[in-house]
Structures are given as structure tokens and as C-alpha cells.
Amino acid sequence: MTAIVKRFPGVVALGGVDLDVRPGEVHCLLGQNGAGKSTLIKVLAGVHQQNEGTITWEGREVTLGDPQAAIDLGIAAMYQELDLVEGLTVAENIFLGNEKARYGFSQRAAAAAETEKLLARLGHQEISPHREVGSLSAAGQQIVSMARALSRDARLIIMDEPSAVLDSGEVEQLFRVVRDLTDQGVAIVYISHRLEEIREIGDRVTVLKDGRTVATGLAVEDTPTSEIIRLMTGREIEYVFPDRTGEALGDVVLRVEDLRRDDEFRGVSFEVRAGEVVGLAGLVGAGRSEILETIYGARRSDGGTVSVDGKTLRRGSVNAAVDAGVGLCPEERKSQGLVLEDTVTRNITMASLGRFARSGVLDQGAERRAALEQTEALDVRPTGVDRAINTLSGGNQQKVVLARWLLRQCRVLLLDEPTRGVDIGARSEIYALVRQLADDGVAVVVVSSEIEEVLGLSDRVLVIGEGAVLGQGTADEFDEHRVLDIIMRGDAA
Template identity: 40%
Template sequence: MSHALPEAVRMRGVSKHFGGVRALEGVDLDIRPGEVHALLGENGAGKSTILKILRGVQPPSAGTVEIGGTAMKGFTPEVARRLGVSMAFQEMSLVPTLTVAQNVFLNREIKAGALIDDRAAIEEARRLFARMGVAVDPLAKVADIPAGHRQLTEIVKATSQPCKVLVLDEPTTALSGNEVERLFDYVRQLKAEGVAVVYVSHRMDEIFRIADRASVLRDGRHVVTGPMADFTLDSLIAHIIGRRSRGFSDVVRETATVGETILEAQGLVGEHKPAGVDLTLRRGEVVGIAGLLGSGRSSLARVLAGVAPLRGGEIRVKGRAVTINKPADAIAAGIALVPEDRSRQGFVAFHSVESNIALPNLSRLSDGGFVDGSKSARLADESIARLRIKTDGCRAPVRSLSGGNAQKVVIAKWLATEPDILILDEPTAGIDIGSKSEIVTLIRGLAKAGKAILVLSSELQELLAACDRILVMSDGRIAREIDRQALDPGPGGSEADALGQAEQTLNTFMQQARSEARTGTAR
């Protein structure tokens, strides 16, 4: 890489204030052409604000920004795009009613004369996905494809135009292990072509695998920038959260005191998946479900919660058969679901913490058809205290909270329904490392208090830290059941090493399950 090249991104003294709130203060940041640069920090550290300034969505209050040696003089998305900045958003920018190909070229349609050339768009989209090494149908409507394919579409959309700087914001939260590998290969291709990749993720294992350098923000200020070789996991986490932490190794996983069977599901069949699942949950235990993308984890959760139709099988709660045709039936049976996509399905961002917690509890908060404000506020204050939600108060909008605290609001609103069974789908996705261990500790505490908990996650270390039993799903079926303790290696070595070894073993089981499902040899 020639040192004569200007920096792909050069920020000097960048500050951003929203009224009296300081989001950024005097940040200097350099990103080189042809490098993968990790941008790290807790939720609320200032990462999103930096990215919005870089993307031209917001102007800085002070400071300068240069892209490839050219100063950004107007801060609009169009100015940023012309300078070569492209971004794959964490909160996806896709239109559900359009096809994959239409989304990839939205506002940049390929034309034949004055008319849009749909056939050319489909072929070009197919070529772009092939370059990444993944198969996504360009003709499928975005609303009908899995979350992982939506994420890949978002990335292909961002790279469908020439760019000098590509921002990937939590790009792997919905991807399977194989798809992550394909994405990493693609990122390396872009890097070799001289593209500067800004990589934002809370998954530390990914950062150490893909990044060349890292910059850490904390409380709106730049903390450190350096080559990945200069950091250890412990030192990087210390820079991020301002204290020493061992991530998921911080979670104290006591032996569960298992009680009565709460949930029995036999032969569950959904519209597409699950495809004949038997499941038992007992009071006081955390059961995890692992599986590669398309395994049917989320489909199972949606069927149990009445969000998706049950086509066959039986559900029994506390020994009694229950009929679940809609979410209200599940709530009445004592089942609550914390959904995978919290920003779209879990909360109303512009509503207050209080109103979000009240939503599924209106019947017991109402008197004569009107919500009793004192009851609603009391429930919110109790939930804030119980889950230690960091907020300015129950009237604060959820959009003002960090990712971890917003997730606590979603958990709080469903806990307020007093469920016996709590299902959590990707409970720590997009949450910083300190909050991840806090959420998992909360899950362990809820189980200790007598809840039966089902955790679905693509993050294997999360399952290993949270769960007493782990079920491996593949092709809509349970392929294997594993006692968590059976994954622990013998004595010796650090807790982090033990967690890493257990993760490798669990990943091997998932790959075997997919292979067995494809060849028809599943047990």
C-alpha cells in the first residue's frame, strides 16, 4: 500500500452536540485505503453518530471530514455517496414489498432507454451475490426471505456501486457460520481492491479475525487506535468499557435447580418449519437452541408464541393441552416471546419506557376502559428497578436508550405479563460486550427465580454461558440434545479457553446436523 495515497477517511476535531447532550467531543480518526478498520465502543459511545456524519446524514457541530483527500463540504447522503462512501445498515434499509433485485438498485435503477430494465437488474444482482459466494433469489420479495438473506441483500446493495469506503454495521447478526465465512472472503477481496472497510461489531472473535486496526470510542471521545496485534481480548474490552471484563466468562453459571415440567411440545409442525419437534422445558432451567441459518429456530419460537400458525402437534402447559392460534392465546397460557428484531417487533421507539412496558398489560392496567396512569407508572418504575434499566425515567423514549437497556425494556414488558415460560430470540444481538454478560446474568437469575426459559441464538458463546441444556436444530428438527456440562473440557486452562473449546465442539455438532439432514442420515 502506497503511503502517497491520502487517507480514505480523515476526521479532525469532530464534535456533535444535540442541545446540551454531547454525543462526540473532539474525535480524530484516520482510516486507510485497503484496510479493515474496526470501530468499537459500547452502545452510546458515539459510533452511530460518527457513522451518520460519515454517511452525510448529520453534519458535525465542529471539526472536518475528508474522504480520499476531498473535504466534505455539504453533509447529505448524496454528497457522501458521490465521494465514495457506502453503508450496509444494521437497521436494514430494505423495502419489504419489493424484490431483492429491486432493493439492490433502488433509486439507481438500471435502464434501457427511458424504461427500467428489470431483466438486467436481476442478472446483475445474481452476479453480485455469486461474487460473494452466496445464493439469494433476486426475484424473491424481501418480506419472504430469511433474516440472513435480508442482511446479505443489504450488503450487496451497499457494494453494488463503486465505493472508496464501505461501512458494515453489525453485518453478521443474522448470518450462519458458512455465510460469515463467505462475507469475510468478500471483505478481503474488497480490501485487496483498495476499499477501506469500516467494520462495526460487538462480536470480539470476528474483530480479531477480520480487522487490521481498531479504534475505540467511549463516552463520545476517542480512546485508542492501533493494530490488532497490539491488543489482547482483555485489553480491548478494558478500553471499550473502561474496566476489566471477561465478557461471557463473567457470567456465574451455577448448577440449575430444576423443578416441574412446564412445557411439553410433541410433533410441532409449522407452515414450513418446525417439522416435527418434540420439546420439554422445566421450571428453573435455561434451554438453548443452536442451529445454522435456516435451521428453524425462529420458526419454532414463533409457533410457540402464536405468531406463526401451528399446523400439527400438541402443546401442553403444566400438563394441560392448550390451543395457541394467536399471541393472546400464548400470553394467556403463560408464554411470552422476546422477538429477534427488537427495533421492529419488540418496542415502539418513539414511545416512552412506560408505554412500551404497558402495551401487553393494558387489560390489568385499565379501569373502566381507560389506562390508570398511576398503575402504569408504578409498573414501569418497578420494572426499571428490577432489571436495572439505565434511563432518565419512565417517561424517556426508548429510542434514547442504549441497545442493552432497550432490550431490557422488551424483556421487562413481557415479564410484566407474569409468564411461566420466556422465549428469547437472539437476546444480545447488536449489544455491546458489557451488556451481553449483563443480559445473560439476568436470564440466569430469571431461571433461578423459577421461570422456564428458551434461548435461541446464533452466538454460541452466549448459549454456552446461559444454558443448562442445548438443542441443535437442523432443517426444522431437533438433531441433538447436549447437556451443557458435557461440553466442558477437563481441568486446566482459563475459563475463556474452556468457553472457546466448548464453542468449537458445539459448532462441529451443528455442521454435522446440517450434513446429516442433507443426506437423510439424521438420528
């Protein structure tokens, strides 16, 4: 890809980007949120067409007018925000658009058999080809997306944050698959904000900033992490967590007592005080997200209680939770946290519209000013609150979800994977914001697949395994090894 330019109305998303990928290599594409990574890979996958520049495939210039043109060449893409069809089965999603058929008739048995082979290759034989994909966890859906890319016999596979919802064991399995593919000459374009992954799996690096290439073809082994961060941000950033203030905590704000949902989690009890950050540590599938969604009322509990400031919330009622001052930033922001076709303004203000209403009439000017204040405070890019939320990068969309609850001035904030798909510079900003919220008296509960993040952000930690609390204590009492040891033992011994 040479001098690629892509313009959208009012925005130059790519201002001249170069990228070359070799057979059998893992080429890591890095940059902050809004740097142009997603736009670039969508040009490569035929979703967008560049306004200027050329794409050369195996020595000849090509035009990728649509995704099928890219697939026909051997280019497959796995997007950070998965594009699966929830109403279809696992096998139907894997072969969607590439159905196995003979004489015009669908060969479902053949598709199911091939699906089983693909899932076994990924180490997930437990996923049935006949299961509806919408019933799978986020990690399970990621595995299905990987299997679909493998089914295409691709020469180049684009992986956008493939490890974001995977636990450490699943990440290792992913890396084994990647190495197997590159040994066969398949090229991988790998996007990740986890720089330790780049060190482990990457061969070369290209860095984007503000829609332009600032470095390309750097050998991973020869490029210090500090240099990569400097290229991404234009400044030096230390990947550190804010200091705990050590101030006395306030009264109990959130109390969860013996909360359970059949087949998901059981006997979960904990308290969060004003000014405290409590982290839920555990592997994917342990029930952490389900606990947060049940506290928020998005799932109805089968027993136990949730109380805010001493008042018991009605089970299975989001309205009751929000009215009591509870906010949730969900793991799946696109499907659960945003109205994609609506504006940045409305996505920020939707939980606080009563504040801007006078005699039943919405003061849109005041609404817009409030949204603008939040986006400026959180440095949401590109600027402008009248654009559709789906024109923002994933990390900036995450900032908008946070802005919604900052505007609402919540008593309790539930954060499920708050830095998923967020670059290293924005992570530091979010970490500081979480600590500031706690210092202002908000009770915060954090879930993250990165144990280091849970320990670094939290004052107190609960270790969750197989739907139960296996251990708890102050964050200083834990390290990553002890957390994993508790999970593997199945108890706090």
C-alpha cells in the same frame, strides 16, 4: 473525522470524536451500547449532520448534507437494522435510488443480471433477483444489504454488525468478500461486538466510550483483548457465563409435542421445567426462530400442541400465549418487538396495561414508575423513560424488550438472539439476568447463532437442523465441534 460533536435534544451523543480510515484497511469501531457508534456512522453516511467538527475526504473538507452526498463521494453504509423495503424485489432494493435506466425507461433485465453477479460474488446464487425481499430470512436480507453496498462501487463501506444473523459459513464468505474489497483499495469501517472477529478481520481499532474517543488507530495485532475491553468499559470484564446453581428443577411448565409447520419444521417435541434454560442450537435457516414464533402463536402450526402448565394453547394466538404467561424477545426487535415512535415507558408496559388501569382509566403515573424501575434495574441508557424508543441504541432497545417481560412476570420466556448487537459488558448482564430468571422459576428457551452462547447459558440443548431435532442432551454433553458434527451429518450419530 476530527472533533465530531452531535447533539440531540437533551443529549450529547458525540462529544468530540476522531476517526481516520485508510484505503484498503478494515478499521474496527468498538464501544458499548450507547457509546455513540451508530450516531458516528450516520454522520459519516450523511444521515445526521454534526454540530461541530470537520470531515475530510481525500484531503479536502466536505459537507455531507444528506445520504446522497455521501454516496456520491463513494461512501456506502450497511446498517445493523436493515433498511430494506419489504414490498420490493431483491433487485429493486439493491438498485433503489440508483436504478438502471436508459432514455428514462427502467432496465429491469439489466438490474436482474447485475444482481445475480453481485449475489454470486457473495456466494448466494440461490437468491432470486425477482423474489420479494420481505419473504427472505433475516440472514437473506443481510446478504441483499451487502449486495446493495457492493453495487455502489464504494470507496468506503460501513458495516454495522454485518455478521449478527449469519452462520459460521456465511461469516467466512463475508470475510472473503471483505478481503477482496480491501485488496482493491476499498476501506471498511467494521462494527462488531464479537471480539474474535476483530482479531481475524481487523487492521486498526478505534474505541468510543460515552460519546468520546478513548483510543484510535490501535493496531489490532499489538492490542490485547483485555486492553480493548478495559477501554470499552473502563473496567476489567471476564467474558464468562454464570454458574448453574444445580438446584432441583420444578414441574414441567412448557411442553411442545410433535409441533410442525409445513416447509419450516417438523416433529419438534421437548419440555422445559421451572428453573431450566433450554437452548436451541443450529445454523441460520434451521427453523429455530420459526419454532419460537409458533410456540408464541405468531405463526400457526400445522400440527402438534403447545401446553403451558398442562393447558393446551390455542394455535396461532399470541393473546392465548401471553395470557398463559409466555413472552417472546424476537430476533428482529425493530420490526417485531418495538413501537419505534412510542416512548420507553409504553414499550415496557404494553403487555401489562391491565395492571395500571382503574375503572378503564390508565394510571400513567404508576405506569411510568414501573417502567423507570425496570430501566434502572437493567441500566438502560440514556436514562429517562419519556423519550422515544428509536432514540436508544440497539442494545438498549433490546434491554427494553426484556424489561417488558420482566414486568409481565412470565412463566415462559422465549429469547431469540438475546445478545444480538449487544456489547460485551451488557452481554454479561443479560447472561446473569437469564440465569436469575431461571433461578426464580421461569422456564427459558434460548436461540442464538453463537453455539458457545447456547452451550454456556443452557442447562439442556436441542440441536436443530433442517427443521428437525437432530440431537438433545445436557449442555455438558456437547461442545461446538459435536454440535456442528451432528448438523453436518444430519442425525445424532
